[in-house]
Amino acid sequence: MNAFPQTSRRLIQVLTNRYVITVLLIVLTIFIWKLHVQANDNGYIRGTVVDENGSGVAGATVLLQERDLVIVEAPTSTRTDENGRFIFEEMSLVSFFIWAEKDGYITAQKSPYHLYFKEQNFTLPEPITLGRE
């Protein structure tokens, strides 16, 4: 009976200790971050390819090349569907170039993107534009 307020007081003392708070904050941040990563790590990268008028270009080849600090990998590719949309699945990289090409169009410029963690789900913020030749 008498011990109860004492233990709770000691608990408060421990909890308001600078070091304990810092450690707890760090652990909490790491935990929340891990949760966020878990929820978003399917590893797909998707977007659309449009022409100058803004309509989707079907059948364009989209190329994705991983950027590393040293090595330059060979690009992987995929095709757009009838609406000009494409998706790369199961990707595990953090920094890459992406561009598109199709016969009859000028090849798009390589656009660099950078993710926050590997296998992050990513949707291109703006579509890749192909200009006509």
Added chain:
Amino acid sequence: MVGTKRHRELFGTYLLLLPSFLIFFLYRIIPLGWNLLLSFQKWQFNRPNLWQGLKNYIAMFQDGVFWQSFYNTILYFLGGSLISIILAIGIALLVNRPIRGRNVYRSIIFMPYPLTAIAIAIIWRWLYNEKVGLINYILRMLGIVDQGVPFLQSFGWALPSVIFTSIWQIVGYFMIIILTGLQSIPDVLYEAGIVDGVSPSQKFAYITLPLIRSSIFICFVVGIINSFTMFDIIYTMTNGGPGNSTEILVTYIYKNAFTFSRMGYASAITLAMFIFLLLLTWLANKLSGGEAGAVHYYG
């Protein structure tokens, strides 16, 4: 009864001392002797060592790089530690005064000391960079130079540049040591000085300076050890510098032992370095008036 109890207590005491003693025995005492032994041998992998007698030492005394490293180490100490101590005394005197925010100043000036030496070396390496370094940029902006000065690549500038970085890191530490010494001087002495009508410079020379002798001696010793063990910074910034101009004994020892695999020779240099270190410390002690410059310290 008493005999066995004392025995047990004794045994317990030795047991308590055992772990720490073991560590020092293995990693301080034995290495000294082993170094001595190795210095008389020529180390060969996969073959028994050859006994060389004094050959390593003779080679050492004839080695130009050895003397260059020796000379550089002295320069580090004189240039680096002495200047740092003088600067630190000045800064400590300023920080000691009752101005607002002096704790902030104190913390900021101290901050570089505990940082990882490698990180500091990399940071400064980039600051000194000829083309993209901040220092050269400022120099160019101020019109002092036309092109960047190759600080770490030129024979003349490399050593001073590294010494400056070392000063940058350690001056905060010295400042705190001297500050502690300053704060232990009883005010009564100053008041007596005012009564006697001393001028500020006299006050400094005759009251302050002698009473912080002990702190200055500590800075000396720390400075000596620091200039002998500055491996991290030199290895990362210049690795001996353009042609041995920033080579110190430690880096030369490392190169001989682990890059050239001349462990016997490196051991000889190690012993020379150690003896030199002891000599310098003894000298510093003598110069501070013996007894490690101790004053009436409260202990």
Added chain:
Amino acid sequence: MVSRRTPKIVAHFILFLISLIMIVPLYWVFKTSLTGENLLLYPPSLIPKNPSIFYFVDVYYAIPFARFFFNSAVVSAVVVLFNIVFNSMAAFALRREFPGKKLIILIYLSCMMIPFHATIIPAFLLTKSFGLLNSHFGLAFPLLSTIICIFIFKGSFDAIPTSLIDAARIDGMRNWKMIYKIFLPLSKPAIATNVILPFIWSWNNFLWPLIIIQKQEMQTLPLGLSRFNSLYEQATGPLYAYCLMVVAPILLIFFLSQKNFISSLISGAVKG
């Protein structure tokens, strides 16, 4: 306080200037790690333009950062723990009188004069013969106890009145319990010093890992930084990000406990 020739304003000015010199390199690192700018191309700006943490992400994946951090952390934790245990034991033992005490103290004091750098070759050979190369324990072994820290504990222990010990002895307390229940709780500052000093020495340790670690995955953070520097010399952004990541823990502890931190490092020197 006695006034001097120089007025307060001048003191402020000088101190401010010096603080600036101390901070500018660190701020520069911080800024560059966020923006990766290249002075050759653009003039520097005071505030980071387009800050991003992408360099930190790059570094995290380019080297196995988590692994290196783990290595450094484990070694430091081991060093701190063993230091507290071994040093308190030794300091406790040194409180008594026993034959050979003067000799032991003399040996300890003279060990202080032997810098680590004078022992690297035999230490390497010794660790190799123990088979401890490339191991966490091998990294920690030479640092498991330091004389400075022993004397710090000793100073604190000596201040504990003998009457307390005698009372505990009469109650039949054994040595270990005595250390744990009486001495240590009464020496909080000494414990703090015994945590901070060994931690800094072991976290910042570069030469020793350089010598005994040959396997990539066992590297500690500073060692990894050095290798990173020689590989990716041109990439300032990631390099500076790595530097920050290495010193971050120390800076954190420094900000949390400035007074303790500074006084610990000082007692490290003064007792010597």
